[in-house]
Amino acid sequence: MGFRFHKKPRLKSPVLIACWPGIANIGIIAVDTLRETLEAEEFGEIEPWDFFYPQQVSIKSGVLEDLEFPASKFYFKKTASGDLIFFIGEEQPAAAGKAYAEGGKAYQLANLVLDVAQKFGSRRVYTSGAAVAPVHHTMTPRVWAVPNDRSLIAEVRKYENTILMSEVEEREGEGNIVGLNGLLLGVAKKRGLEAICLMGEIPIYLQGLPFSYPQASKSVVEVLSRTLGIEVDTTRLDEWASQVEEEIEHFYQQVPPEIKKQLEKLKHRPYAKPSEPSPITEEDKGKIMEDIDKLFKKRGEED
């Protein structure tokens, strides 16, 4: 169980930006956009067979040619404002039937990723994911930031379009981050590394839909690029977001009026200004989720 390096770049205190797939792939799209835009170079990978079930077999003329596993790759980029390491995992090492890693395998993988980062002198880690929120899809998604140490809170408060868990209504600074994008924060903390998870907001009624939500990925990209002092061209992300917006609008048109009435209430942010009366109650939220579930079931039966 270990990693393989194709090359060993000389890096100076590189910042690690790591991500695995999650809800609507918000985090991984953000991190991959940065990696791609900066043309980061692959330099190593984690050996997959101890963590993953293979994803493809190739048999050619009766002979087993190859077995492909989900990739867990490292990339690096030297920029004017500092060196970066990207880690992108195509899959979380989850047990059969589960989407998110947990237990021993997740812990081993998180440790391997940080082993590599520390080998190159990393002291700072970012991960990214999704924040399922009672918001409307016409609003610009915010970024929820969770640092792994109180000393980072002051820094996070300076990030634009970003809120802490304590600024989310009724959360009082509490919540949980499922899977490796969250676990890495904890493992980094154990090692004394600074880490921050940046989660792009996705409306609660879109989390189960079979498409990505690049709008939220863009919000994460904007926060990361400003923080890291790098320029990132988001044209492709914008184009993709426009396409997804059309799909969402198409879906939204089919939502029955009584459910849409509930969803419209989400246009008023229920948090960020906790002193104001909330336009949407917990009862409303419960009703929305119930109605959306019913709508999906109905659509599924129609399909």
Added chain:
Amino acid sequence: MSQRQPVKIHRRPELQSSSLVVAWDEDAGQLGQKVTDYLIQRLGGEEFGEIEPEDFFSLGDVRVEGDVAQFPEGKFFVCPQDDLVILKSAPPQFEWYKFLNLILDVAGHYCQTKELYTVGGMVTLTAHTAPRALLATSSSPEVKEMLSRYDLIPDMDYQTPPGQRPTLSSFLLWVAKGRNIPGVSLWVPIPLYLVANEDPQAQKKVLQFFDERFALNLDFEPVDRKVREQNEKLAQARLRLPEIDEYIRRLESNLKLSDEENETLSQEIAKFLREEEPGRRGKTK
């Protein structure tokens, strides 16, 4: 406290060299299980070890199947007269790579295994009246060359379709290849409507290969009898259920059935064969 061992060996087989045959539960038409049961029974196979489940299976609950509580098992058998080692096992739920290496470790360490065979059924949308084919995937061109003297199809091309995953047998073959153990994955396409039951014709096809490959001199009468009995039952089903007869005739003419028709055919045949089981006849209407 002593360290827990992932395998329990009841007795050490004394083999100078052996071939390993692996079959998984939850196989189409129970092909691997039926073939290995046949080999164990006819060749006087004896259990010599088992894989401890806790590293590889979720033991939080017990599955009930056919009214009976199930428990994941991975048992090794040896047929010493024929230098054959057999593993019958449930597919692991996690730690697949460790599990597959463990199989090869046990077979190599205790039985000096030199080659690997996996057996599995795959689904086909053809009629049961068509002859069964035996498909083989080899771990190397040399193994493929060795197979050329047998009645099988050794040269298929295949790539896992999107949304699906490779089989555990392919994974095992890949692990064996990495350890320079020659291996073959054997597959028999089984008519969809026999997948939930069993397919003695498919069993015979694999058994014939093993008989020839290992010079086993197997008695085929029991499997021949099962083939005859199943064919008779299916002929009765066609007589009694005109809709089913029509579906099978269309398959015999290489015509496709809709998903709904395939489902009806599978359900009706499974129901019919179940009702015709000894001891059940007349119990249900």
